[in-house]
Amino acid sequence: MPNSVLKGRSTRKTHTHTHDYYNRLSGHEGKTSSLFLLSLCYLPRSILPSPFHFHSLFSLIPPPLSLPLSLSLSPQFSRSPVSVNFIEVDNREMKEMNPWHTPVTIIITVIGVMAIVALVTVAVLQNRPLPQKYKYGIVMDAGSSHTALYIYEWPAEKDNNTGRVEQTHLCKVKGPGISSYASAPVKAGESLRLCMEEAKQWVPGKRHHQTPLYLGATAGMRLLNMANSSASDKVFQAVEGALQKFPFSYQGAKIISGQDEGAFGWITVNYLDERLKQGLETRGALDLGGASTQISFVSDNYDGSESPSNSVTFRLYGNDYNLYTHSFLCYGKDQSLRMMQAHQSQAGPATVLDPCFHPGYTATKNYSVLYDSPCVSDRKPKDAPDTFTHIGIGDFLQCQAAVKSVFNFTSCKYSRCSFNGVLQPLLQGPYGAFSAYYFVMNFLNLTDTSVPLEDVKEKLKRYCATNWDQIMQQHPEVKLKYLAEYCFSGTYILTLLTEGYNFTSESYSDIKFIKKIKGSDAGWTLGYMLNLTNMIPAEAPDTPLLPHPGYVSVVSVIAVLLFILFIVSLRPLWPRCSKQPQIV
Numbered sequence: 001m002p003n004s005v006l007k008g009r010s011t012r013k014t015h016t017h018t019h020d021y022y023n024r025l026s027g028h029e030g031k032t033s034s035l036f037l038l039s040l041c042y043l044p045r046s047i048l049p050s051p052f053h054f055h056s057l058f059s060l061i062p063p064p065l066s067l068p069l070s071l072s073l074s075p076q077f078s079r080s081p082v083s084v085n086f087i088e089v090d091n092r093e094m095k096e097m098n099p100w101h102t103p104v105t106i107i108i109t110v111i112g113v114m115a116i117v118a119l120v121t122v123a124v125l126q127n128r129p130l131p132q133k134y135k136y137g138i139v140m141d142a143g144s145s146h147t148a149l150y151i152y153e154w155p156a157e158k159d160n161n162t163g164r165v166e167q168t169h170l171c172k173v174k175g176p177g178i179s180s181y182a183s184a185p186v187k188a189g190e191s192l193r194l195c196m197e198e199a200k201q202w203v204p205g206k207r208h209h210q211t212p213l214y215l216g217a218t219a220g221m222r223l224l225n226m227a228n229s230s231a232s233d234k235v236f237q238a239v240e241g242a243l244q245k246f247p248f249s250y251q252g253a254k255i256i257s258g259q260d261e262g263a264f265g266w267i268t269v270n271y272l273d274e275r276l277k278q279g280l281e282t283r284g285a286l287d288l289g290g291a292s293t294q295i296s297f298v299s300d301n302y303d304g305s306e307s308p309s310n311s312v313t314f315r316l317y318g319n320d321y322n323l324y325t326h327s328f329l330c331y332g333k334d335q336s337l338r339m340m341q342a343h344q345s346q347a348g349p350a351t352v353l354d355p356c357f358h359p360g361y362t363a364t365k366n367y368s369v370l371y372d373s374p375c376v377s378d379r380k381p382k383d384a385p386d387t388f389t390h391i392g393i394g395d396f397l398q399c400q401a402a403v404k405s406v407f408n409f410t411s412c413k414y415s416r417c418s419f420n421g422v423l424q425p426l427l428q429g430p431y432g433a434f435s436a437y438y439f440v441m442n443f444l445n446l447t448d449t450s451v452p453l454e455d456v457k458e459k460l461k462r463y464c465a466t467n468w469d470q471i472m473q474q475h476p477e478v479k480l481k482y483l484a485e486y487c488f489s490g491t492y493i494l495t496l497l498t499e500g501y502n503f504t505s506e507s508y509s510d511i512k513f514i515k516k517i518k519g520s521d522a523g524w525t526l527g528y529m530l531n532l533t534n535m536i537p538a539e540a541p542d543t544p545l546l547p548h549p550g551y552v553s554v555v556s557v558i559a560v561l562l563f564i565l566f567i568v569s570l571r572p573l574w575p576r577c578s579k580q581p582q583i584v
């Protein structure tokens, strides 16, 4: 044992009192202290304390301990006040001094390194993000034109509402919206089967039973419910029956109100933009569906006292929001086209010349189909033939005038209105415009809102005037129904925004046409699920002092510093050090 070597030598060569003192050092505390001080002896002069301090340091140690320790002072410290020269050691014994250290220091080194490695490992393992396990939620958007199934996921360990929810899959149901199955409700349920099977593949089997499944129906079912509530109930029964056959946690199918549709779309956009969590200025939401359209934004001029039915209040992440929202039923792009065509065909003509369709476009259409919607059914001309020939003339200005005919700007009982006597506070940007706003403007290459509004209109004017054959040739991949309607849809969007909502040439540039934000589709579904699963807390959650990477870095740096100190303290083992004579 190294200690016994030293102890033996001390016993033999030192005064008796030294022997006594040294015998007391056989305890653990003595070993540790002596090794620490020994290592200090071997530090370079530049970093060592002055002789006075060095002496002071030793003076802190009880004499029995400091005396034998002074034996190992190297030559450069021999002139220090603590040098002790009363011991004579021959060359052979001097050589024995390094071996004296070796086994103890190696063992301590190994233990020290292991302790540091263990410390860092525990810190890293304890605090590392667990292997990602996810939870899932499914929302079906049963729209007027079609149904879409969205699967969302979020980290399972973030059940304290701090995990970011993201869209992981979208399945578009084949066929029309469920409201179109009023005369064959069972088919509405069947139509959802393929997407539900897909959902089974996307959500891991062990999560199926705890995955909530919601179906929200929008304007198509609102209209069906208005026109024929028993048909609407049957559609829901069929849909429920179909959905309950799947292993998910079915949470119900219902019509969501226009106000909820607007508010949840606004939540989605601002949640994905992380504006809610960070308490930033929010983005208004403009949603254009097939049968309804929603506008939702926060305005300093609106506190909900005027037209309270347009007000929705939230407390999210510790911030209060008073949202203005309105949903215009029948002002989605499909129903507004019907309303415009109803206006054009009031007299029940056999031929309708339509400025919103391309020159060269001709189709035979059925009056009963055109008027088969509560948005226009009361206007059906009495003596109209069964069909009419729909002929395009492609005139943007005339189209704009025809589109305007669907809005009523005459009465407003509030301080200011959009149209149809609906209150709308002063616009306050920025805005995100999604769903059909995006589909249409993206197709027309008009999503850049920094382009002046007049130039946008000019471009659309040229597009509308383009011959239908040429349009079909240029876009063979696009569905004919969509292709035929882009001139109308583009004109409708510009008219709705500028005449309906009062966007000016200046505020138009505050609008951003968006489809997705950070991989998730903009729309009401995400906001709906976040609300029903309480995934957005009213108060801001507590955040740890340091994020995980910061925590690991701090622990690692401290561990490395400790390690370097430890290595320096073992300087006697370094080759240069060990060659030096030990006693002067």
Ligand SMILES: Nc1nc2c(ncn2[C@@H]2O[C@H](COP(=O)(O)OP(=O)(O)OP(=O)(O)O)[C@@H](O)[C@H]2O)c(=O)[nH]1
Pocket: 141, 142, 143, 144, 145, 146, 177, 218, 219, 220, 288, 289, 290, 291, 292, 293, 332, 333, 334, 435, 436, 439, 440, 443, 482
């Ligand atoms: N051009 C184009 N139009 C689309 C596309 N998908 C949907 N649409 C049309 O865009 C409009 C809006 O579609 P959605 O946002 O799905 O609306 P919805 O949910 O069916 O309608 P609401 O019930 O009113 O909300 C409808 O007229 C659709 O026919 C697409 O990929 N391209």
